[in-house]
Amino acid sequence: MSILIDKNTKVLVQGITGNIGTTQTRYMLEEGTNIVAGVTPGKGGLKVENVPVFDTVEEAVNNFPIDVSLLFVPARVAKDSVLEAIDAGIKTVVLITEHTPVHDVMEMKAYALQKNAILIGPTTPGIITPGECKIGILPANMFCQGQVGIISRSGTLAYEVAANLCAIGIGQSTVVGMGADRVTGTNLVDILKLFNQDKDTKVVVIVGEVGGTQEEDTAEFIRKEMSKPVVAYIAGTSVPPGKRMGHAGAIIEGGKGSAKSKIESLLASDVKIANRLYEIPSLVKELIS
Amino acid sequence: MRLHEYEAEKIFSKYGINIPLGGLAKTPQEAKQIAESIDVPVVLKSQVLVGGRGKAGGVKIVDNLDEVDIVADKMLKTELKGYKPEGLLVLKKVDIKKEIYLGITIDRTSGTPIIMISTEGGINIEEVSRKNPEKIFKFSVNPLQNLYPYQVISIVKKIGLTGEPLVETVNIIVKLYKVFREYDGLIAEINPLVLTEEGKVLCVDAVLEIDDSALFRHPELNKRKLDAMSERDKRLMKKGATFVKLNGNIGLVCSGAGLAMATMDMISDYPALSPANFLETGGGITSDLMVDCMELVLEQPKLDAIFINLYGGINPIHEGAKGIAKVIRERKLNIPIVAKALGNRQEETWETLEEVGVHIIKESESQKAVEFLAKLLGVKAK
Numbered sequence: 001m002s003i004l005i006d007k008n009t010k011v012l013v014q015g016i017t018g019n020i021g022t023t024q025t026r027y028m029l030e031e032g033t034n035i036v037a038g039v040t041p042g043k044g045g046l047k048v049e050n051v052p053v054f055d056t057v058e059e060a061v062n063n064f065p066i067d068v069s070l071l072f073v074p075a076r077v078a079k080d081s082v083l084e085a086i087d088a089g090i091k092t093v094v095l096i097t098e099h100t101p102v103h104d105v106m107e108m109k110a111y112a113l114q115k116n117a118i119l120i121g122p123t124t125p126g127i128i129t130p131g132e133c134k135i136g137i138l139p140a141n142m143f144c145q146g147q148v149g150i151i152s153r154s155g156t157l158a159y160e161v162a163a164n165l166c167a168i169g170i171g172q173s174t175v176v177g178m179g180a181d182r183v184t185g186t187n188l189v190d191i192l193k194l195f196n197q198d199k200d201t202k203v204v205v206i207v208g209e210v211g212g213t214q215e216e217d218t219a220e221f222i223r224k225e226m227s228k229p230v231v232a233y234i235a236g237t238s239v240p241p242g243k244r245m246g247h248a249g250a251i252i253e254g255g256k257g258s259a260k261s262k263i264e265s266l267l268a269s270d271v272k273i274a275n276r277l278y279e280i281p282s283l284v285k286e287l288i289s
Numbered sequence: 290m291r292l293h294e295y296e297a298e299k300i301f302s303k304y305g306i307n308i309p310l311g312g313l314a315k316t317p318q319e320a321k322q323i324a325e326s327i328d329v330p331v332v333l334k335s336q337v338l339v340g341g342r343g344k345a346g347g348v349k350i351v352d353n354l355d356e357v358d359i360v361a362d363k364m365l366k367t368e369l370k371g372y373k374p375e376g377l378l379v380l381k382k383v384d385i386k387k388e389i390y391l392g393i394t395i396d397r398t399s400g401t402p403i404i405m406i407s408t409e410g411g412i413n414i415e416e417v418s419r420k421n422p423e424k425i426f427k428f429s430v431n432p433l434q435n436l437y438p439y440q441v442i443s444i445v446k447k448i449g450l451t452g453e454p455l456v457e458t459v460n461i462i463v464k465l466y467k468v469f470r471e472y473d474g475l476i477a478e479i480n481p482l483v484l485t486e487e488g489k490v491l492c493v494d495a496v497l498e499i500d501d502s503a504l505f506r507h508p509e510l511n512k513r514k515l516d517a518m519s520e521r522d523k524r525l526m527k528k529g530a531t532f533v534k535l536n537g538n539i540g541l542v543c544s545g546a547g548l549a550m551a552t553m554d555m556i557s558d559y560p561a562l563s564p565a566n567f568l569e570t571g572g573g574i575t576s577d578l579m580v581d582c583m584e585l586v587l588e589q590p591k592l593d594a595i596f597i598n599l600y601g602g603i604n605p606i607h608e609g610a611k612g613i614a615k616v617i618r619e620r621k622l623n624i625p626i627v628a629k630a631l632g633n634r635q636e637e638t639w640e641t642l643e644e645v646g647v648h649i650i651k652e653s654e655s656q657k658a659v660e661f662l663a664k665l666l667g668v669k670a671k
Contacts (some may be wrong), residue, residue, distance in 0.1 A: 060548065075502060100502060106505075109432075111433060115585065125602055125603070137572075139632035139633045141632070141635075142653070153547060154545055156544055157547040157549060157551055159546050160548065160600070161549075164651030164654050180546060182475075183397055209550055212397040217398055235547045235551040235554065236551075236553075239554075239567075241367070276555060276656050277551050277654070
């Protein structure tokens with residue numbers, strides 16, 4: 001078992017004919033991901049790595065059953081493409097694109113919520129269930145099969161944490177990159193709930209970073225409902241606070257958002273805190289055995 | 290991108306929000322002319338993009354017309370927190386009956402715009418948010434709909450407004466929200482919004498910060514931002530790289546902000562080491578981008594070593610390695626460089642870097658690479 005994706009997941013790639021779309025499609029196929037179709041407006045009828053390309057998502061879903069759409073599209077059309085996928089009835093959408101305007105992300109998130117779809121990202125490396133399915137840009141050689149769930153706001157840190165666990169023989173059930181933007185389609189706590197229900201996930205690792213209040217919000221869920229042990233690491237304890245711009249951001253966070261605030265609220269929920277990255281594997285090892 | 294107060298005021302005013310009489314002065318003479326046309330008392334406000342401007346002496350009230358140019362001259366020459374003012378906003382001083390905080394920003398958790406209003410605050414509004422959050426009234430806006438006056442009238446009533454000022458403030462909120470949406474705002478703030486003795490409602494300080502990722506929708510602002518940047522900074526921005534100058538001795542090149550922060554945390558465990566910079570390449574690594582990154586890092590004044598930490602997921606690190614190698618070769622660098630690079634095509638990456646003398650760490654733990662760096666430089670952890 002795993003969360004969100006497994007070996008039966010059928011995947012659509014929007015933006016498949018671009019440079020990154022094509023390269024990453026090849027990497028995913030090499031890992032056994034079941035990519036059934038691609039979409040690039042104006043490129044319908046082509047094939048990329050033997051995958052048929054359509055002009056619209058609607059045409060693709062009329063020809064193939066599709067569970068997840070993965071997007072490698074330019075930021076300025078990201079909203080259009082995400083709404084297209086949701087309107088075509090796709091229930092899980094993964095947006096890799098960086099630098100998407102945050103007002104567009106707010107609209108996508110609200111729309112996904114309204115249509116009961118899950119939006120992962122933007123600025124996510126994607127999702128991997130090692131050995132079964134990889135949807136995104138995560139380098140597969142960093143991961144291995146096992147029972148640890150990882151949720152990471154940072155892409156590259158997810159790779160490192162997984163690789164460090166693999167180095168001591170601990171694999172992962174599923175690794176989810178949440179995305180690092182100001183607003184993300186799915187929040188940390190939403191993913192944590194999925195891991196809580198997954199019978200093959202024994203321990204969850206949260207890789208957070210300074211800014212926002214997602215880790216603080218998660219702490220409350222962990223205290224009240226989480227039945228599995230959680231390890232957390234917050235990147236940026238040594239980072240000096242940035243230049244302040246107006247008061248509104250600080251008011252909304254009401255003093256939260258710093259590494260200290262996150263660590264304190266997670267500790268209060270019995271989460272094991274790794275102060276440095278390298279402490280994660282030994283903490284997980286203790287909890288899993 | 291944060292706009293200057295005078296720019297934000299101009300935009301707010303275009304959307305029908307009332308601001309005090311006055312204008313921007315670039316010289317003491319201009320300040321005096323403006324003061325003459327609107328009459329004293331006036332408020333002179335230094336146009337500098339730093340927080341806590343008032344507390345730092347960047348706002349002065351002048352009652353005597355003859356003193357305007359003298360005070361203006363001094364303020365124009367005074368740097369605030371290291372920044373030279375772009376000019377002075379000269380505004381008619383208003384008679385304040387009541388001060389209101391009004392701000393719109395993004396609630397990151399719910400992913401919605403949030404409107405906040407309070408009668409507490411002024412410059413201490415952040416303290417109020419920590420100690421008395423119940424004194425700030427909030428309204429979340431559905432991003433898929435427009436904002437309508439009826440939705441916000443009840444939060445405005447909660448701060449005690451009635452009659453004409455109530456209606457006027459509601460209208461200002463709707464106008465400010467329109468600015469926030471149409472300009473891709475991260476923050477649109479009026480602090481204070483002033484209720485005058487004559488019953489008018491005026492915007493006395495304007496803050497507008499715009500999402501850099503949306504500047505393609507605002508060509509005039511984009512141009513202004515680009516005009517102020519070097520060619521290299523433009524190239525870095527175009528590729529999505531982020532650079533922040535710090536003050537230490539270890540130059541950093543990392544792929545991903547999280548990885549960069551985690552690396553900085555590890556380096557900070559060594560009292561003798563500290564990051565010279567934060568550099569996050571983003572997901573668009575090319576050979577040329579890495580040339581720019583390396584050259585930027587090499588400009589940092591106190592470098593003892595360079596630390597490179599890359600993952601090849603979306604990034605073709607084998608291409609990036611060629612750029613790094615090119616700089617090392619062309620500049621005949623002999624500063625120690627430690628690199629950890631893993632992911633797709635890692636072997637090619639290692640080979641390219643090893644050929645030019647970079648110390649390659651092949652294990653997955655960044656910590657091992659930082660330990661190697663420390664040993665190389667002969668420093669110990671605390």
